[in-house]
Amino acid sequence: MRDSEVPGPRPHQIPALLRLAVSDPLRSMRQTVARYGDVVRLPIAPGRSIHLFCRPEHAEHVLVAQQQRYGKAFTYRPLREWIGLGLITSDGELWERQRRLIQPLFSHRRVLGLQPLMAEAVSRTLDSWDRLPDGSVLEATEAMSGLTIDIVGATLFGADLSGDKDRVYHAVESLQHAVTRVVKNPLTWVAPRLAYRTTPGYREWDHAKSVIDAVVARVIAARRARDRGDEGRDLLDALLDARYEDGSAIGDRQLRDEIVTFFMAGHETSANSLAWTLYLLSTAPAVRERLEEEVDTVLAGRVPGPEDLDKLVWTKAVLSESLRLYPPVWTVERDAEAEDEVGGVRVRPGSTVIVPPYLVHRHPAVWPNAEAFDPERFLPERAAGRHRYAYIPFGGGRRMCVGNAFALIEVVLALAMITQRYRLNLLPGFDPAAKFTVTMRPLHAMAMSLHRRG
Ligand code: HEM
Secondary structure (H helix, E strand, C coil), X not given: XXXXXXXXXXXXXXXXXXXXXXXXXXXXXXXXHHHHCCEEEEEEECCEEEEEECCHHHHHHHHHHXXXXXXXXXXXXXXXXXXXXXXXXCCHHHHHXXXXXXXXXXXXXXXXXXXXXXXXXXXXXXXXXXXCCCCCEEEHHHHHHHHHHHHHHHHHCCCCCHHHHHHXXXXXXXXXXXXXXXXXXXXXXXXXXXXXXXCCCHHHHHHHHHHHHHHHXXXXXXXXXXXXXXXCCCHHHHHHHCCXXXXXXXCHHHHHHHHHHHHHHHHHHHHHHHHHHHHHHHCCHHHHXXXXXXXXXXHCCCCCCHHHHHHCHHHHHHHHHHHHHCCCCCCEEEEECCCEEECCEEECCCCEEEECHHHHCCCCCCCCCCCCCCHHHHCHHHHCCXXXXXXXXXXXXXXXXXXXXXXXXXXXXXXXXXXXXXXXXXXXXXXCCEEXXXXXXXXXXCEEEEEECC
């Protein structure tokens, strides 16, 4: 197909669309897809375009089959200001070296070994809820964030971060806000550092960064000071012991960047997913009753162990469906480094390709009644035959989420344990609009009343 034949806005329409993309990214994407279809080209400069691909086969092409032609998009660069060159933001040889070192530490078997520590962290939160009067109101996004910060602290760093929850929650909010502001600055395309320094608000973000840095520095210093071998082996121990192929160990700067990355990537995504799930359950009483029945039957009042996870089939289906409708990482973006052709469309080097899980997950050709919350879609009999890349909450290919096993175990466990003891009811008037920053989180406070079960 010739460039001019690819559906998409004409050059004079682009500035208005980019302005909308900056103020309301999802609306601009949905409008674009509604008008031009699921393969769109936006010519933004001579020889340079933004491409939007929303079909599963195109997700597979870009993220997996032809992944060697693509690098992470320029849009991730502002993140380097805070997380440095950790696994999410690095590229090329540095990324490959780090991924080889880190991936084995997140294997399913290893993460399953962390399950008891995760359960203890969830119990701590639920015990704190037990001290509140029945019917107390909590803000679900913040509460889930506190829970997952606790889990990350305990399982990955062997640290008690319960006293840091509030500060970290607000610092992460501020950093998310910063990324969206910086990406709006046209300088991001050519000089990301300068873009950061010239975007109003950066002093506040520097402060947020120093909050995260202080927590991480404390965690690392405590571990270095400790007698090795006297306690359990969490991720930090494993990372300190791991060796590159040439026998060397990870350096201080790289260690800091990776730890900040795990810390940031490891709690906010899971927290959002749990908050959206609690919202969805609150709107679907029959789904919630079935969940309560499953949890009561499988666990029979016990704290779940690793052997219980596979039996929680409905719990998993509920979470999968929640991740379909509200994928915390709602857009995945790549810059083409080599020429490619996707679905008959030529992609030139330097162009940016957007594959949004949010839209792939709601593609009407793959997902009947796509907007509805229907966990049955994820029961084995209904899932059979579906395109493998129709569902990509963790991305795909070599840059797929390294923490996906961790995340799935964590959210299943947390939802099962919460359901075992509590029912959360959304207070009337909640507007489920989302805020699209690096992740997709509820825009408004999600007030829920807490009721002890049984
Ligand atoms: C529900 C929870 C989570 C979701 C939906 C999620 C989603 C994703 C997605 C879509 C990517 C790929 C981005 C891309 O291709 O550009 C990614 C990458 C990554 N995630 Fe997650 N994630 C979750 C939880 C976690 C957890 C718990 C950790 C760590 C403990 C983690 C660590 C990472 C890292 C380090 C990367 C970069 C991997 C690389 O590029 O090599 N994530 N995540």
